[in-house]
Amino acid sequence: MKHYTLLIISLMLSACGGGGEGSSSTEAVSTTVTQTPTTSTQPPETTPPDTSEETETMADLTIAPQFDLSSKIELNIDVDLNMGDSRAYLNICLKGDDDKADYNQCLLRAPLKQSKLTSTVMLANSALELVAEVWFYDSQNEPLRFEWQYDGEQSAVFTIR
Template identity: 40%
Template sequence: MKYFKSSTLVVLISILMGCGGGGESESKAAAPEPIAVVSDPPQDNTVKKTADIVADADFDFSTKFNLKLDAKLAGLDQRAYLNVCLAPEEGNKVNLNSCLFRAPLNENGLTESIMISHSEIKLVAQVWFYDGSTTPLQYEWQYQGEQAEQSFLIR
């Protein structure tokens, strides 16, 4: 029994010492180094890597905007149809497969909002008449950077 007590005591002491129960030198975990924040762009304004790009906090990198379509033709006494399409190259016809908006138009007119993907486009609106005897009316629109709200008035 004395042998059992002695061996148990030796085992317990070795377990306590193995768990860090003694000694004066304690190792501390090294604190992570702070990350440097770039606040100013490079002086030569040459971007060499993505980390060199600096943007305002309120800049969202989105080129989308809403365009308000407002179509009302005075004296419209017949059925008509409105196409809003990408403007063709000079001298070419409008490609009807490039239309962003199509809708019937009557004497009440219409007001719609459409999402445009970027500001570097030019649009053309055509008003076609169902009877086919009248030449389609055509209107052009281009982005106006100085205006807060973009609108395409078709009158």
């Protein structure tokens, strides 16, 4: 019985034939495959850059001895309004687009004592324009306004008189 079962299973497997295009004909179909040679295209050759010109390096950089390669500037602020005991408040801010003080970018905010103040602030960029406004607590409605711009000197002083 084992042999009959094996025989039936092997006949069934050989009868199925493993698929095809749905035809059950037993004719041998010959298939000819032709191979066409493929041509690979090479990328165009790039010419190396001309190295005959000399390129500048950091070693070729010449720097004046007094230049310290720093973009920071120490700004000394000297205020003396000679107004006695008038109470006042000083704002030093970056100049805004409307040529007024930009209160969101102030560098110094301080009260004046005897209408005087001496202080120092560090500026990160030498191309800044600053506006100083002195607001009085008592008498004046409009503040006194002063402007300052960096002139290229090593020690910068913003004098308010």
